[in-house]
Amino acid sequence: MTPHSLAFYLDVVTSGTVLGAQPTDQPDRVTGILGKDFAENRSGRHHLWRDYGLAEFFWQRESGNGPWAGHHFTLQVHRLAHGGKVVNGEILSRYGRFARRLRFGKLQRLLANRGTALREIPPGPGQDPCYRLFWNPVSWTCVTVIAAKERYRTPDDLQVGDVYSITAPMTPEEVAWRAAR
Template identity: 55%
Template sequence: MSLLLGRWQMRTALGLHRPSRKSRISHTTAHKWVGLAHIGPILGLAPSTTLQVNTDKACPMDLHGVVVTYAETASVGLLSSSRKDQLTPHSLAFYMDVIASGTVLGAKPTDSPEQVTAILGSGCAENFLDDQSMWRDYGMVEFFWSRESRDHPWVGHHFTLHVHRLSWGGSTVNRAIRARYGRFDRHLQFGKLERLLAKRGVHMEDVPDPNAPTHTLHWQPASQVSVRVWRSPERGERRRGGARIGDVYAISSSMSAEQVAWYRARYG
């Protein structure tokens, strides 16, 4: 399928609904967004759709006919979602990719420290609980390893995206992630994320959370990714950064089916 987009379709897809100087997009920025196939999930394109941008002098976006092939694992109806459900060219694509794949830019929870460094870079804080436990803090993302002793190699245990840290501001997102996905919003509403995932055929299951009622827990069986959502403050608690009810607190991998069964038996 080949799709030719007009300037107003592009403006709607990118969330630029009113022409203004502030809404002008440079060729470099547009190439990054389009070249990384962010427009595909925004518009809900079918797999392997060839996307061609049609621009003219009246268009305030200097896209110059960028062409991109969008290949996703699932498809939804073109422009069928309401405006509030449209994917923005920011962080939502990243979270959807993590939940669908169970990886961070391809880095798996079982990868070695060297493998994760090759993907996310060396800009991290390394921490040790003891000789057998270590984790690396990449800002929003943390990877965890364990080993039997100093004579054994580190074995990947899990990773966690501390989404709640985004509300604090500052340089929370790793450079490699930001280079791939662009700017991140400070808040991620689970309701919107869940709807967009469902349109890609990725469905979440509810799991009893020991932290209820302040949090709820949700799980993706195929990727074994769990999502913890903030639901209500504890009495007298003040949330740093102004977290909102319904915000995603953290995303982690991996959570096995056995763990889910244990949670359901214990807290269900």
């Protein structure tokens, strides 16, 4: 993996943003940052998400013609294992090429070197045993790591210890709820 792509992940986990796009930003602002190369999906009149390849941003609104409120973003890191054009052009131009896998141990060490410690969210009774969750309480970012290899859930090119996804925000209330459920 190039140092540049590692820098991208470090920036996202420490800032809780993608190139400065916050999870709460309006769709036009995110598109202004990540560009117009996206697939748009809607679920009824109240949910919208834009898929920029590696990054997906999600919005919701109370009424069918009301303003969109940013809900969260997810970096679908597991998609890199399939190859092809996954990384958005804006991210690619700033950080360079990306490897097909991101080892959590390496990410965690580099974050610790920057003074960022991730806390593991204790698995609650209903948590999927195939994944472990690690949380940055400063940026409210969650890193999902493959904990068990299951053929129907894990791409063949990924292994235990690989990062599956990175999501923000994950509030302290959600962390408590996940640990308790």
